[in-house]
Amino acid sequence: MSVPRYWRNIPQRVRMEALKCKSCGKIIYPPRAKCIYCGKNDFECYTIPEKGRLISFSIIRHPPIGFEHTTPYVVGIIEFENGLRISSQITDVDINELKIGMEVEQVFRKVSEDGKSGIIQYAIKFRPIFQNI
Amino acid sequence: MRRVAIISYGMTKVDRHWNKSIKDLFSEATLKAINKVNIPKVDAIFVGNMCASDLCDQNNIGTVVADHLGMIPIPSYRIEAACGSGGAAILSGFMAVSSGLFDIVVVGGVEKLTDGVGKKATFSLGKAADFEYELFYGITFASLNALIMRRYMEVYKVPREAFADFAVLMHRNGAKNPYAQLQFEINRETVLKSEDIADPIKLYDCAPIGDGAAVVILCPLEDASRYSDSFVEIAGIGSATDTIDIASREDLLLLKSILIAANNAYKMAKVSPSDIDLAEIHDAFTINAALSLEALGFSKRGEFDKLLYDGAFEPDGLIPVNLSGGLKSRGHPVGATGVYQIAEIIMQLLGEAGKNQLKNAEIGLAQNMAGVASNSYVTILKRCR
Ligand SMILES: [Zn+2]
Numbered sequence: 001m002s003v004p005r006y007w008r009n010i011p012q013r014v015r016m017e018a019l020k021c022k023s024c025g026k027i028i029y030p031p032r033a034k035c036i037y038c039g040k041n042d043f044e045c046y047t048i049p050e051k052g053r054l055i056s057f058s059i060i061r062h063p064p065i066g067f068e069h070t071t072p073y074v075v076g077i078i079e080f081e082n083g084l085r086i087s088s089q090i091t092d093v094d095i096n097e098l099k100i101g102m103e104v105e106q107v108f109r110k111v112s113e114d115g116k117s118g119i120i121q122y123a124i125k126f127r128p129i130f131q132n133i
Numbered sequence: 134m135r136r137v138a139i140i141s142y143g144m145t146k147v148d149r150h151w152n153k154s155i156k157d158l159f160s161e162a163t164l165k166a167i168n169k170v171n172i173p174k175v176d177a178i179f180v181g182n183m184c185a186s187d188l189c190d191q192n193n194i195g196t197v198v199a200d201h202l203g204m205i206p207i208p209s210y211r212i213e214a215a216c217g218s219g220g221a222a223i224l225s226g227f228m229a230v231s232s233g234l235f236d237i238v239v240v241g242g243v244e245k246l247t248d249g250v251g252k253k254a255t256f257s258l259g260k261a262a263d264f265e266y267e268l269f270y271g272i273t274f275a276s277l278n279a280l281i282m283r284r285y286m287e288v289y290k291v292p293r294e295a296f297a298d299f300a301v302l303m304h305r306n307g308a309k310n311p312y313a314q315l316q317f318e319i320n321r322e323t324v325l326k327s328e329d330i331a332d333p334i335k336l337y338d339c340a341p342i343g344d345g346a347a348v349v350i351l352c353p354l355e356d357a358s359r360y361s362d363s364f365v366e367i368a369g370i371g372s373a374t375d376t377i378d379i380a381s382r383e384d385l386l387l388l389k390s391i392l393i394a395a396n397n398a399y400k401m402a403k404v405s406p407s408d409i410d411l412a413e414i415h416d417a418f419t420i421n422a423a424l425s426l427e428a429l430g431f432s433k434r435g436e437f438d439k440l441l442y443d444g445a446f447e448p449d450g451l452i453p454v455n456l457s458g459g460l461k462s463r464g465h466p467v468g469a470t471g472v473y474q475i476a477e478i479i480m481q482l483l484g485e486a487g488k489n490q491l492k493n494a495e496i497g498l499a500q501n502m503a504g505v506a507s508n509s510y511v512t513i514l515k516r517c518r
Contacts, residue, residue, distance in 0.1 A: 001269070009265060030266045030378060056287070056385075058279035059332040060271065064256050067271040075272045077280055077380050087280070087380040089270045100287055111270060123270070 003119055013123040016106065018084070020046035027084045048086065051105045051129065052078040055085070059095050066112040078104055078126055092127035103129040134231045138357035138517065140364040141166040142476035144347035147314040147464030149247045155182075155189050156201040158346035159243040163202055166239070166348045170361045175350075176235035178202075178209035179225045181218035181242035182468035185211075187257035188249035198243070208235075215261035216417060218242060219347070219471025220372070220501030220510025226351045227370050236356065241348035242469030254342055258467065261504040263378040275339060275418065276331035277379055277505050282420035283333055284385050289435030293333060296419035297324035299441060300337050300461050303416065306448065307458020309488040312473075314343045314464030338419040340465035347472035349479070357517070363483045368496070369402025369513035371395060379505050386435075388506035391428035395500070395511045399430075402496075402513040406430035409513070410494040411453045411481055413474035415502045416460045425500055426454065429511070448491065456481065456489040471501030471510060482516040 011017040018029035023040035029048065034041045057076035060067070067073065074090040090098070091109055104126040111121045143165025145158050153161075159180065167175075178199055185191045195210035214221035219242035226240035246254045259274045267277065285291060298321055307313040324337035357364040373393035376382055382389070399405055406429060414429070416422035423437035431452050432440045440446065446454040457463040457477040460470060478497035480486040495516045502509040 012266075029381070030263070036376065036381065056280040056284040058276040058283065058334070059329070060273055060276050061329045061331065062255065062273065062275070063252075063271065064259055064268065064273055065252050070271070073271060075270060075276050075280070077284075077385070085380045085385075087267055087270065087272055087378065089272075100283070121269070125270075 001114055001119070001121060006119060006121055014108070016048040016124050018046045018048055019043040027082060029084060029086055048084065049080045051103060052080040052126070054090065054102045054104050055079045055100060057090060057098050066114065074098065076126070089125040090127065091125040097128070105129050135233055136354035137227050137230045137351055137367045138354040138364045139349045139351055139367060139475070139479060139514070140357050140361040141170040141350040142348065142479050143169070144312055144473060144476050145345050146312045147343045147345040147466055147473070150344040151247060153344070155185060155191065155194070155243055155245040156197060158245065158344060159198045159241060159348070160201050162241060162346040162348040163239055166350050170350060172237050172350065172360050174237060175204060175207060175239050176237050177207055177229060178204065178239045178241070179212055179222045179229070180209070181212050181222035181471060182244060183213060183215050183218050184244060184246060184249065184254070184257045184467065188254060189245055213468070214508050215503035216415070216465070216467045217471060217501050217503035217508045217510055218468035219473070220499070220512065221471070223471060223475055223512055224370055224372055224510060227367055230351045230353060236352055238351045239348060240351055240472065241346060242472040243346040244466035244468045245344045246342045246466065247344050266378045273331060275334050278418040278420050279331040279334040281379065281385060281424070281505060282418070285420060285423065286333070288386060291435065291438045294321060294325070295438035295441060296338060296423070297321045299416070299419050299422050300324050302441070302446060303455055303459045303461035306456050306489060307462025310458050310463055311487070313458045313462050314341055315458070315462045334418060340417045340460035343464040343466050345464065345466035345469050345473070347469050347476050349472060349475055364517055365479050365482050365514045366517050367512060368515040369398035369400070369404070371397030371401065371511045373397070373509050375507050377504070377507050386424065388424045388428045388509070390506045390509035391425055391500060391502060391511065394509040395429050398511040398513050402515070404496060404513065408496055409452060409498045410496050411456060411478065411491055412498045412500065413455055413457060413477050414459065414500045415470070416455065417465055419461070422459070424506070429498070429500060448489065453491060456486065456491065471499070474499035474501055475512060475514070478514050482514060
């Protein structure tokens with residue numbers, strides 16, 4: 001991915017910024033020109049909560065280019081209190097401990113390298129929250 | 134709007150055609166189609182293709198195939214809607230003929246996946262999904278379907294074996310289709326013991342990587358009998374889109390674009406799901422089959438396995454599904470798949486389907502899509518007698 005292309009999405013990659021529709025109140029992520037629920041385009045900035053729940057996951061055994069070094073790795077769909085769902089990578093987890101419904105939280109991580117000379121791409125991933133006894 | 138007929142079809146076997154190029158495949162299918170009918174000219178070519186830019190280092194596919202076929206200077210261009218490119222090409226051809234702009238149109242699809250070595254093909258196919266918000270995070274196309282499959286099993290309590298058994302049915306049909314890539318039968322264990330791709334998806338839940346081309350010829354219905362003794366009508370056609378990323382969907386288990394495309398196609402054809410004699414559906418992964426059959430109105434939501442075990446999708450069942458073997462067994466030369474489906478329905482309606490021939494099929498449906506149904510095409514064909 002080119003530097004400008006990575007740079008453009010820093011608010012989402014790094015700060016998990018979404019849009020909140022002022023008209024219907026729904027959260028739009030990824031950001032769009034118009035609300036996918038009501039069609040209006042009056043938004044305010046909304047930061048996605050730190051914590052959510054894993055509602056589905058998959059363990060990737062055949063990686064695409066750039067992800068060979070982390071295989072197998074886990075991806076999932078995370079649902080937040082307000083019903084918003086996003087997809088991301090799930091990290092810092094033993095694949096045998098994965099469970100639907102498990103609580104996860106944001107963590108800043110390296111995602112992939114663009115070859116030997118390309119940029120290293122970082123973004124928010126999600127990791128399980130383990131309750132301390 | 135003029136009514137539109139399909140007067141001919143041609144296809145190559147789906148295979149790893151190491152010795153054939155994208156041009157060779159498309160010309161082979163086109164010449165088969167043209168040689169069966171008596172047409173004075175071709176006005177335009179629409180060619181569905183997804184991966185040539187990535188895997189064959191070639192854009193401008195319309196010109197490439199028109200040149201190879203000696204059809205210069207007619208209009209010819211490529212239609213791209215990822216894995217739905219074939220269905221999109223059919224819709225484009227339909228619009229061109231029904232509008233009156235063109236009379237005789239060649240609509241085809243071609244894909245040459247084996248020109249991409251190693252992970253290149255997987256990466257190229259992944260581009261059907263959202264590059265910035267899915268692929269960026271290492272989410273693969275198979276894993277998107279896996280996320281939906283796990284959710285389906287969780288919500289509806291459908292056993293994993295049901296998906297394996299759908300693949301078994303596909304291979305049973307495909308074993309009898311001379312154009313199919315995987316012409317052999319499998320059993321439940323073949324699927325369950327196959328390699329993990331993206332849990333819970335295993336190798337035998339997935340369509341294979343292969344090359345192929347399929348072509349049909351469209352003309353106004355009123356002219357069809359001048360060119361051919363046998364033909365079908367495109368009685369209904371519909372298309373719709375959905376969010377490019379799957380997480381944005383309010384209902385992860387409803388493939389809404391299929392539902393909308395199908396409803397539009399049913400309405401245009403003035404038929405309902407119960408009138409359909411056979412269907413070719415887009416089972417790139419076994420989970421796609423379940424959700425497609427539900428969105429098309431052939432199964433209640435979450436009950437795909439009940440119908441499967443009732444035999445509803447068998448060749449002698451309520452709604453025979455993928456007599457060709459589907460994407461699972463016939464193969465999935467992505468940009469061509471939507472046109473293969475149309476050709477296979479035509480073979481059934483005209484009584485040319487060989488060992489898989491149904492008795493008295495009059496109305497068939499083809500459903501093709503891109504990504505996890507972010508872009509859908511549903512076409513209803515009627516036998517003309
Ligand atoms: Zn809104």
